[in-house]
Amino acid sequence: MENLHDKRKVYEKSQLIESEIKQNPIEQFRDWFLEASNSPVVSEANAMAVSTLEEDGCPRTRMVLLKEYTYEGFIFYTNYTSRKGKAIEKNHKACLSFFWPNLERQIIIKADLERIAENLSDGYFHSRPKGSQLGAVASPQSQAIPNREFLEEKLKALEKEYETGEVPRPSNWGGYIAKPYEIEFWQGRPNRLHDRIIYQLEDLDWKISRLAP
Numbered sequence: 001m002e003n004l005h006d007k008r009k010v011y012e013k014s015q016l017i018e019s020e021i022k023q024n025p026i027e028q029f030r031d032w033f034l035e036a037s038n039s040p041v042v043s044e045a046n047a048m049a050v051s052t053l054e055e056d057g058c059p060r061t062r063m064v065l066l067k068e069y070t071y072e073g074f075i076f077y078t079n080y081t082s083r084k085g086k087a088i089e090k091n092h093k094a095c096l097s098f099f100w101p102n103l104e105r106q107i108i109i110k111a112d113l114e115r116i117a118e119n120l121s122d123g124y125f126h127s128r129p130k131g132s133q134l135g136a137v138a139s140p141q142s143q144a145i146p147n148r149e150f151l152e153e154k155l156k157a158l159e160k161e162y163e164t165g166e167v168p169r170p171s172n173w174g175g176y177i178a179k180p181y182e183i184e185f186w187q188g189r190p191n192r193l194h195d196r197i198i199y200q201l202e203d204l205d206w207k208i209s210r211l212a213p
């Protein structure tokens, strides 16, 4: 169909060297994330790929939005009975990744996942626009549905039901916190000699190593 053999880019925007990095990967993440989210050439800096392990042994990846990060981990919101939700409930692990092409940067995070406290999910759910709240109630995420009208009719009925008053958060919708135990930062460099710095949690300390590109 199409040969892409000559489609490649020269990476030369920045570098990642031991004397300049943070000792804590969350602080390193914050440096890069702030740069990405303040950059006019990066849109949706908080969009990240989340890969989970499926029952057939194959990982499955989809994008979600990072909504908060702390020293403890990375928080996103979803439907707990979705395909990803079921995979997470089963093996409590996921791999998160960010790619900001215009900064020539990638971050890969391996993490243990837990549901956040119900009151925190309530707080975030009710901070969303009412339309998004109703959309979350209307959508049986990841299930097969007969057609688009099915959702639109459900939404219309819910809009009527909750014309006044608060929309209750569905019990199967909420946040996960991904608590990292490995974080790799990748910075594109010339001649394919990219910088890769990996932080690995060992006995509560972060061990830092450089990997060959």
Ligand SMILES: Cc1cc2nc3c(=O)[nH]c(=O)nc-3n(C[C@H](O)[C@H](O)[C@H](O)COP(=O)(O)O)c2cc1C
Binding pocket: 044, 047, 062, 063, 064, 065, 066, 076, 077, 078, 079, 082, 083, 084, 085, 141, 142
């Ligand atoms: C940029 C982007 C952001 C998204 N953010 C979310 C999100 O925060 N939460 C979510 O459940 N789905 C989000 N989605 C939709 C998911 O990619 C996915 O379609 C949905 O969660 C169902 O996934 P699953 O069937 O694998 O569980 C987003 C999609 C894109 C492209």
